[in-house]
Amino acid sequence: MASSSSLLSEEQFLCSICLDVFTDPVAIPCGHNFCKACIRKYWDTTDLCQCPMCKKSFDRRPDLFVNTFISEMAAQFRKSVQVKATSGPDHCPTELRGVACDVCTGTKHKALKSCLVCLASYCETHLEAHQIAPALKKHKLIDPVENLEDRVCKEHDKLLEMFCRTDQTCVCVLCIKTDHKTHYTVPLKEEYGKKKAQLGKMEVEVQQMIQKQLQKVKDIKYSIALCKRDAESEIAGSVQVFTALVRSIERSQVDFIEVVEDKLKAAERQAEGLIKELDQEITELQRRHTELEQLSHTEDHLHLLQSSASLCSLPPTKDWSKISVHSDQGVGTLRRAVSQLEETLISEVKKLCDAELKMLQQYAVDVTLDPDTASRYLILSKDRKQVRQSNTPNNHRDNPNRFSQCSSVLGKEGFSSGRFYYEVQVKGDSWDLGMAGESSNRKGDIFLSPLDLYWAVVLRNGNEYNANEDSAVHLFLREKPQKVGVFVDYDEGQVSFYDVEARSHIYSFTGCTFTEKLYPYFSPYFSKRGQNSIPLIICPVEYTD
Template sequence: MAAANYLPSEDQFLCSICLDVFTDPVSTPCGHNFCKNCINEHWNTTDQYLCPMCKKVFNPRPELNVNTLFSEMVSQFRQSAQQKANSSSSEQQVFKPGEVPCDVCTGTKMKALKSCLNCLTSYCETHLEPHLTASGLKRHQLIDPVENLEGRMCAKHDKPLELFCKNDQTCVCMLCTVLDHKTHKVVPLKEEYEVKKAELGKTETEIQQMIQKRQEKIQEIKHSVSISKGDSDRELAKGVQVFTSLKESVEKGQAELIEMIKTKQKTTEKQAEILIEELEQEISELMKRQTEVEHLSLSEDHLHLLQSVQSLNIHHPLPTKDWTEVSVSLSLYEGTVRRAVAQLEETLSEEMKKLVKAELKMVQQYEVDVTLDPDTASSYLILSNDGKRARPGKVEKSLPDNLERFSLCLCVLGRQSFSSGRFYYEVQVKGKTAWDLGVARESINRKEISSLSPDRGYWAIWLRNGNEYGTLEDCSVSLQSRPEKVGVFVDYEEGLVSFYDVGAAVLIYSFTGCSFTEKLYPYFSPCGIKGGKNSAPLIITPVRGN
């Protein structure tokens, strides 16, 4: 008895394709109902047989079954709707400003419930009745009431805009196709509507993906700030511990260190705020575009969609930034503490050893796998098959004189290049009396002898005569021990290149304040054999071998 009193809503009996009450309803295998003609026409104009409701794809084209019980319910609904229309016609609403009036009413205009794209007329509840019951009218396309139906007529020929010109990307009438657009490709509005709607769907998906990527980038930036804050807190505590253990004479250095670390953290947070603000602005613009696309995608009004989609300019990408490589640059606080403590060399020597040891351990986390590039190697060098060793030879090899190869210097570059971030690698120099190590920019001149200076594109240190270490910035580098393994660390954004004596955990030298604008390559020179000495190779070794 409860089922007998149940009155379904009108939406349950409207075909999702024509938006009218079902006519000859049939069911797809997925259980959704459509007018028989509507679903057949829909499948006749597409390459895939998919359900318009749930988008499930069928292959091959499925058989459509009549749902007898549902057909009877639709029939009962039609009768009920007819009776309701007859009994409530006196209760129709008079149209108000901003609403669409019925075009058929004489005298007092009633509020239109639907507009017919075939009749180009808007109807109130009473005058809409024939379109719901008459067999000749029930196939007309009804939409939510709209004004200016005359705009759906060709201004030149006063005929309905039923076709779409592919060449001019505009809606045309039948006469246009035989006159102004005679040689153009013209398709039915519905066909182009489906194409444009699919494009809108793709655009909406792309916008959603862009929004998601930017939201993920915000989380990445926030995470980077969190990491930076953690590093900052740890280093600040370490710095305070170091300086509070000293006498009053070093309190000034402690204050300067605290200020430097806080300034770097503020810079990091400010950078993050700027990036987040820019990302949120792009997300706002993308959400605005998404709302426009989503609203237009929901329209069943072919002409309105086709005329409106041009202004959205969906074929051109939004003016947004590529955020793939954007990140917050994290400051290297270990180096900050080290440089501050270095000013107090005599009283802080033991503390410096601890700090450098911790710094080395930290930078070793940025280890990269470097191999030697034989296309850049001097013809006097002998490289191992695994690309990890380079030693000087006595005889020149016959090699192609390509642009990448060093011609006058016993040098070789790594295969790997770096244009952002941080990287670290270690080189065994045991048994050698001369060598060069560092990084070089991509554009260095490899056909002449150049000084190893930053101006020429080199950031390197060297050994000569077994115990003379130096750089072009500081010709003499003082070391208490002779390194057997040298670590090379680069922070591209920070403009830092540091060299470490790995065994002693001692900083050999640092280039600071560098400005990198090109790719950087690891640079090696085992130098030549002199007096029967220096024949040992340079060996790239893994950090785990320490």
């Protein structure tokens, strides 16, 4: 039967964190094993509780219990390795986890110091000579290191004691007299101090960056939590609104059915009364018909003549030609019911829009007009908050940003991220309002469309409203806006317009892709009567409660 040492390899008993034989091995839920202290320390340095091997995450830290079977097997393996290490002259004992003494024969002992002159490492016993002999006392001893030959100049076989700052390399004392003669060299200790200070500073900066990134992670998690809370709140609100609307529709349907059914019952009652009255007249007519039929067969001359006087006239009956039962009991009822629903829906939309505007107003920005972009046929106020038409051109100096023919002007401030909102008083009978891209055309005739980097709503002739998509979209507004709010969500690609006083939504450009700065766009436009003397006025946002 094979021994356990022949069946098991060292890799099976190594912790993947410290790369040493297991000490107090524990198993976590995913099945991987680690030293108890190693996995605890790993989890202490990260926000996520996950396996270092398979990256499986856990909702909370698992309880850790030492796996006695693996612990005993690891102990046996460690013992077998120690026995094997001490059985041969060329092997170091397992507990030697450092630099071995270069003088020891057989069992190697751990070195206490390395000598930079002898280029050898010594254990406690073999180090005594350097502590006793006067000549050896002068040698430079350091903490034990491996590969001492790397500390010697390959060309001059001298200790690397200097540093060339010109070539950024370690050199010996002979190097600075030959190849590095004209270079800036300093003692290794001096460069060590400088580099150590730099590394210390960098360590602090890296630690600060780590803290900054960790804080960013916390901020993102907090933002996600807020988004989740807002989403839940919106869903709850939508359920409430739609439930109310559905109930309103159901109530309207029930009311409509009741009205139609009531009208049907009234019509049925009317019909029953008319039929009863007709039945009475029919009975009377049938009686008269019988009498006439009998009289027509009599041969009694006297009887016929005496009876004909009372039978020759028709019995009295109602004029039924204009009497009917109407079958259109529901005419107008359905329309009125749906109209009432429309009013209810408009009221709910107004409430939602009011809440939406209150939320958007928190993104209000201070917008001023840019005189360098204003057409020569525009007059700006001193505070650059108003713009109106001029009959005569101004002597503005031309520049690439100025509108050459169209009576337009841009805002001074540009935006390339986030959300922003502003309001404009629009009392004229013609105007343009919206956003323009930084590279939009401003020379000659311009075309207001997203393809030409303009997102605008326009008014013409006092009542013709259009959203200038790639093809114009006609807008049918219940009220004429006096103040228009413009909201932009740069990252979401949205430009929206609102009637501030009516608390209603006018139009939204959605699904846009913005790749450059956006600027508020204004044009008082020329009316049919010529000059448009009513200005566009940028208003301060009045926050509503």
